[in-house]
Amino acid sequence: MAETIKMPKLGFDMQEGTLVRWVRQEGEAVEKGQVLAEIETDKATVEVEASVSGIVHRHLVEQGAVVPVGTPIAIIAAPGETVAEEPVAGVLPAKNVEEAAEKEAVSLAQPSVSGEEQRIKASPLAKRLAKEHQVDLNAVQGSGPGGRIVRKDIEAYLAMIRTAVPQAVEVPIPTPSVSTSPAPSSGFTLPVWTAPESVPADETVPMDRLRQAIGRRMVDSKQNYPHFYITRSFNVEALMALREQINQVMPEGQKLTLNDFVIKAVALALRSYPNLNASISGNAILRHGRVNIGVAVAVEGGLLTVVCKDADQKPLRVISSEIRDMVSRARQGKVRPEDIEGSTFSISNLGMFDVENFMAIINPPESGILAVGAAQKVPVVVGDEIKTGLRMKATLSADHRVTDGAEAAQFMQVLARYLENPILLLV
Structure with missing residues (x-):
């Protein structure tokens, strides 16, 4: 059929x-x-x-x-x-x-369209791309039926413009010219600063569709989701030692990352705190039965969230393999529908950039997101002595309509139990 x-x-x-x-x-x-x-x-x-x-x-x-x-x-x-x-x-x-x-497409276009522009034959996508990149359709040669302008014509025109416009080059910072004048009483000279001859010009860069979508979602989240934040420092010495031990026997290309352990630990902790694995549905709280962890991925022009489904039930090596494959597809622009849909809680990790701590914006319609920093050597007090310890900070952003400070703090305590006793992630 x-x-x-x-x-x-x-x-x-x-x-x-x-x-x-x-x-x-x-x-x-x-x-x-x-x-x-x-x-x-x-x-x-x-x-x-x-x-x-x-x-x-x-x-x-x-x-x-x-x-x-x-x-x-x-x-x-x-x-x-x-x-x-x-x-x-x-x-x-x-x-x-x-x-x-x-x-x-016409309803989404700007109302101020001249009669001449309306007569230009172009596909809806070509018109939209032209508006996004501020391209005059009169300057584009169409290759479609009857001279109709299609997407590839806009892309070719943009490529031609980029080639014609001189590429940005590294400009050395000009050395200010300095003259000296004798100090009235001390006998030594003081520098007199003179402004450099030129500075870089301002540049206007149109936002692409991904950046516009991120902007809409984040504005909606900050305006309509009452955020509150809880930060905690985790002792990850045992976790890093376990990771090193596991990776000694794992083949290249299959080694575990710190984020793999965080995903598993968060998923297990969410089992005990379903309000953080939830979303608003009208006047009710929808608690999701599945624990699907969204992982923020940096792609060209913005961010994309890939989703590890049922992360609470999968072993670490499966989580690691799935995330690795989805991240690769995302950065190649070849994600699958199931890669990016269905998340119930998100994680954003900037530890690879040596970020100590930050706060993330909730990814609608979820009720929470965890911002993870770098694992760093820091001075810690052990007994009456100061020693070197390995610590990682993470900040939970939560929706106050769904949960409260005490519950969120308890979630972070349970998360610490898993991260600081990582053997629990393997059983």
């Missing part, structure tokens, strides 16, 4: 996606789990996999179309199956889908 593939919803605030490329063409065979198409969201380029095996019977939208979440995009049929030409299971004809996407 024919199966309809729809535009997936990747994250609670996703409203639409751009179908960048069809990987499987009409008439081609596709196996369940194979990549069917690539879509672009505010966060990343994501690979959409086929949910069934069969033949790609029909594409319902064109490449470059902006498609609302839940809209049918393709039909997969069994080999030799006859599929009725009329819409199947609520499928819109491709023409209607394209018209809806065009209307959606």
